[in-house]
Amino acid sequence: MGWNSIGAKGATALSKNTTWINLQTLDLGWNSIGDKGATALSKNTTWINLQTLNLGWNLIDAQGATALSKNTTWINLRTLSLVGNSIGDEGATALSENTTWINLRTLSLVGNSIGDKGATALSENTTWINLQTLDLGWNSIGDKGATALSKNTTWINLQTLSLIDNSICDKGASGLSKNTIWINLQTLNLENNSLGSEGATALSKNTTWINLQTLSLIDNSIGDKGVIALSQNTTWINLRTLSLERNSIGSEGATALSKNTTWINLRTLNLYLNSIGDEGATALSKNTTWINLRTLSLERNSIGSEGATALSKNTTWINLQTLDLGRNSIGAEGAASLKKNQTWPNNIQIYGY
Numbered sequence: 001m002g003w004n005s006i007g008a009k010g011a012t013a014l015s016k017n018t019t020w021i022n023l024q025t026l027d028l029g030w031n032s033i034g035d036k037g038a039t040a041l042s043k044n045t046t047w048i049n050l051q052t053l054n055l056g057w058n059l060i061d062a063q064g065a066t067a068l069s070k071n072t073t074w075i076n077l078r079t080l081s082l083v084g085n086s087i088g089d090e091g092a093t094a095l096s097e098n099t100t101w102i103n104l105r106t107l108s109l110v111g112n113s114i115g116d117k118g119a120t121a122l123s124e125n126t127t128w129i130n131l132q133t134l135d136l137g138w139n140s141i142g143d144k145g146a147t148a149l150s151k152n153t154t155w156i157n158l159q160t161l162s163l164i165d166n167s168i169c170d171k172g173a174s175g176l177s178k179n180t181i182w183i184n185l186q187t188l189n190l191e192n193n194s195l196g197s198e199g200a201t202a203l204s205k206n207t208t209w210i211n212l213q214t215l216s217l218i219d220n221s222i223g224d225k226g227v228i229a230l231s232q233n234t235t236w237i238n239l240r241t242l243s244l245e246r247n248s249i250g251s252e253g254a255t256a257l258s259k260n261t262t263w264i265n266l267r268t269l270n271l272y273l274n275s276i277g278d279e280g281a282t283a284l285s286k287n288t289t290w291i292n293l294r295t296l297s298l299e300r301n302s303i304g305s306e307g308a309t310a311l312s313k314n315t316t317w318i319n320l321q322t323l324d325l326g327r328n329s330i331g332a333e334g335a336a337s338l339k340k341n342q343t344w345p346n347n348i349q350i351y352g353y
Helices: 007-015 034-042 062-069 088-096 116-123 143-150 170-177 196-204 223-231 251-258 277-285 305-312 331-339
Strands: 025-027 052-054 079-081 106-108 133-135 160-162 187-189 214-216 241-243 268-270 295-297 322-324 349-351
Touching: 007 034, 034 062, 062 088, 088 116, 116 143, 143 170, 170 196, 196 223, 223 251, 251 277, 277 305, 305 331
Parallel strands: 025 052, 052 079, 079 106, 106 133, 133 160, 160 187, 187 214, 214 241, 241 268, 268 295, 295 322, 322 349
Antiparallel strands: none
16 A cells, blocks of 8 residues: 555554454555554554554654554564654664564664664664564664664574664774674675774674675775785675675785685675776685685776786686676776686676676
């Protein structure tokens, strides 16, 4: 029922329904229901089997979030999305005090003006023992909030944590790295924060996230020093995707990455818009660990024919499916060398000729 201009009046009417006892999914995104509509919905006592509730982009503020948090009927709720509202710290605090949603698995609060205070309140929740995905992207969470989240001891089943586009610096990254509870964490997204080399170094020292599969540190100014530290991590043996776009990484950082011997399951390495050059590309080509690598993005990295020729001599990446060398300067010579590689699959897609 998304995008239907339902408004508060329509949401109130829906909330009075007493027939849909088996209702499992209710999507009311983009309907401008506001606080009044959210409050009315929260008073429903019929939908005891409701599992998924989407109230994204609905002009809901702290008042509406507070009302929702007091609902005691939706004991089977598994997914709650309040993306693009304005619940703020007050609303996040109210939600954190909910004691009914013991089966909640996914909570998305993207773009809600939540700061350190709200993140701290959420971290103190002790009810959501089954929480698997927490998305707090596009908020205003800083080091204090990130550190508070890291101290949560309830979310032992957490698999995905997204903190995209917040205000987390090295201290926040250090706090997160010290978490010892999230042993099931598979995806950590810290894109577009301000971790710097010290933050990346702190993360690299984590020894808990043995199941980590995806790490995104896009646009964090981690530089060569940060990448060198990351490359020395020996805990993330299940890492499959590493995204390091736009991080001021040069040949030294690329060389360190190439010497990593832990990430034998790595499938995707994205180094878009860095400055590894021919020297860095040559170093990467000598990697003998990433036998499962399928996608390598080196677009816009100042790589010339020398670097492309070196890459063409790699004999390890037998499963490589995509090699992106777009917007470099590999020239005709580099392109010809790449075509001669006999190790990569015949159907490989190479971009940048």
